[in-house]
Structure formats: structure tokens, C-alpha cells
Amino acid sequence: NxxxxxxxxxxxxxxxxxxxxxxxxxxxxxxxxxxxxxxxxxxxxxxxxxxxxxxxxxxxxxxxxxxxxxxxxxxxxxxIYGHSFTAPINYPSAHPPPLLYHGTTAIFAKAIMETGLLPMQRQYVHLSDDRETATAVALRRTSNPVILRIDAAAANRDGIRFYKGNDRVWLTSEVDSQYIVLD
Ligand code: HQG
Missing domain, CATH: 1.10.10.970 (RNA 2'-phosphotransferase, Tpt1/KptA family, N-terminal domain)
Incomplete structure (x- = not known):
């Protein structure tokens, strides 16, 4: 159909x-x-x-x-986002909302709290504008989502660049664990 x-x-x-x-x-x-x-x-x-x-x-x-x-x-x-091929897409930097979210599995969350959020197979780390979107992202991988809250305002103040995907998706190269807490 x-x-x-x-x-x-x-x-x-x-x-x-x-x-x-x-x-x-x-x-x-x-x-x-x-x-x-x-x-x-x-x-x-x-x-x-x-x-x-x-x-x-x-x-x-x-x-x-x-x-x-x-x-x-x-x-x-x-x-708009999600790319994995070698040459990274160029985005204009944008000011993120003060808080962003990332939904993932319990096992990944544990690793992320140690090493930070990494882009893994993609060009950029994908962050969500709200908890609901982050939850939906995590539900692709697990029935028990763990939601991480990112202090995007502080990261941005420290010079980390953010890029806007769509209304709910934000991108960045990497997020150090100092900006991440369990929501
Ligand atoms: C995890 C979909 C261990 C990360 C979604 C995630 C999104 C780590 C996985 C978009 C880690 C990467 C992207 C670390 C990150 N140690 N695991 N240090 N850092 N991870 O698919 O955010 O439907 O590349 O938590 O809705 O799940 O395709 O990222 O679980 O917007 O349009 O490594 O893709 O959009 O997985 O999803 P992904 P994502 P579409």
C-alpha cells in the first residue's frame, strides 16, 4: 500500500x-x-x-x-541530519536551547557518563529538544530508555558548537561528561 x-x-x-x-x-x-x-x-x-x-x-x-x-x-x-559518510556536512552554528536531551540504553548511558557522548558511526552526536523525543529515540534500542540531560548553555558558553537539525534535533561534535547528568 x-x-x-x-x-x-x-x-x-x-x-x-x-x-x-x-x-x-x-x-x-x-x-x-x-x-x-x-x-x-x-x-x-x-x-x-x-x-x-x-x-x-x-x-x-x-x-x-x-x-x-x-x-x-x-x-x-x-x-537534514544523520549522516555517516566520511566528509562531514557543514552546518552554520546556532544557539541551542539551554537544556537538551539524549535518550539511550542503560549500558550506553554508563559508558557515556565516563567517556562523554561520541558520534559513534555518525558525523555528529544527535540531541533532542525535549524528553519525549529523546525517549522515542531510545525506544528504537531498548524498552527501558535512559534519558541524559545536557547543559547545552554551559557547553555553548565554553565554546562547543551546536547545529540545528529539525525542530526537535540538535547536533554537536561531542559532549564531555561534565555537561551531562542523568535526567
Ligand atoms: C550511543 C534517528 C557508548 C548513543 C534518531 C546511541 C535520532 C555511546 C548510539 C538519530 C557513546 C549511536 C540519531 C559512548 C554515544 N559510549 N555508546 N561514549 N556515545 N553512544 O543511531 O542518537 O529516525 O548514531 O547513545 O531519532 O540513537 O533515523 O544515534 O545510542 O534523531 O531519522 O551510540 O537517528 O533518526 O546511535 O540516533 P545513533 P541516536 P531517524
Missing amino acids: KSSEQVKLSRTVAHALRHAPEIYGLKLDEFGWVDLTQLIHALKNKDQHWSNISTEDLIQIVDSREKQRFELNGTQIRA
Whole structure:
């Protein structure tokens, strides 16, 4: 059905724009943008499942999914956050809200309280604007989320840069454990 096709398309586009543009024959610019027509062409070439894909289908996954993962700028599209390929996406620094949250597992939380929050497989650490979002992030991995609270105001005062993803997601390179407490 239509909505499961949208989920499938959204996952494929996330794979192409966050993780492996080269295997789709795509070249993103330093901010992660690529032309919609190139993305459509690449998807069609990669898998005949996408042979009827149109600009409207892509606009739909940008607009209508519950999380804002992608954005459009004129004829271009990009993944807003979540990238893992080597060359880091450039973001303008922005002032974060004073408190940010990170939802994770109990085991990871223990390690994080020792070594700080690290980007692991991605280019940046992902933080949430509120507890509910952090909880939803953690529920991907565990039924017992642990929520960490980040003193973003203090980190930012100390010169740590923050970048805005969507309304609920903030990015940073790394968070030292001195700024983190169990919520
Ligand atoms: C953990 C989804 C041990 C960290 C979500 C996390 C988000 C450590 C995992 C976005 C650690 C990395 C990102 C340390 C961090 N020791 N574990 N020092 N530092 N970790 O998937 O934040 O649905 O890269 O706690 O909603 O879970 O894809 O990060 O558990 O917004 O759009 O290492 O991805 O968005 O996992 O999720 P991830 P995340 P989408």
C-alpha cells in the first residue's frame, strides 16, 4: 500500500543521502544537497522497483512523514541530519536551547557518563529538544530508555558548537561528561 511504499522510499533516500551516496552514483555538495532530478535518476538506475518514481513522491516523503528527515531547497533535496559518510556536512552554528536531551540504553548511558557522548558511526552526536523525543529515540534500542540531560548553555558558553537539525534535533561534535547528568 501507499504508506508502506512511502516508508520504503524514505528509507532508501535516507540510505542514499545519509550513508552511501556513491553506491547510487550521487555526488552531494558540502551541505548534503543534490538535485531532485539526479536523485530520481539514481534511484531508477539502482532498482527497477523505483522505475515510476516522480518528484511528487519525493516531495511527499519530505512533507508528510512524522519526522522531518529531509528538506527541499528549490530543485535540491538533502537529509537534514544523520549522516555517516566520511566528509562531514557543514552546518552554520546556532544557539541551542539551554537544556537538551539524549535518550539511550542503560549500558550506553554508563559508558557515556565516563567517556562523554561520541558520534559513534555518525558525523555528529544527535540531541533532542525535549524528553519525549529523546525517549522515542531510545525506544528504537531498548524498552527501558535512559534519558541524559545536557547543559547545552554551559557547553555553548565554553565554546562547543551546536547545529540545528529539525525542530526537535540538535547536533554537536561531542559532549564531555561534565555537561551531562542523568535526567
Ligand atoms: C550511543 C534517528 C557508548 C548513543 C534518531 C546511541 C535520532 C555511546 C548510539 C538519530 C557513546 C549511536 C540519531 C559512548 C554515544 N559510549 N555508546 N561514549 N556515545 N553512544 O543511531 O542518537 O529516525 O548514531 O547513545 O531519532 O540513537 O533515523 O544515534 O545510542 O534523531 O531519522 O551510540 O537517528 O533518526 O546511535 O540516533 P545513533 P541516536 P531517524
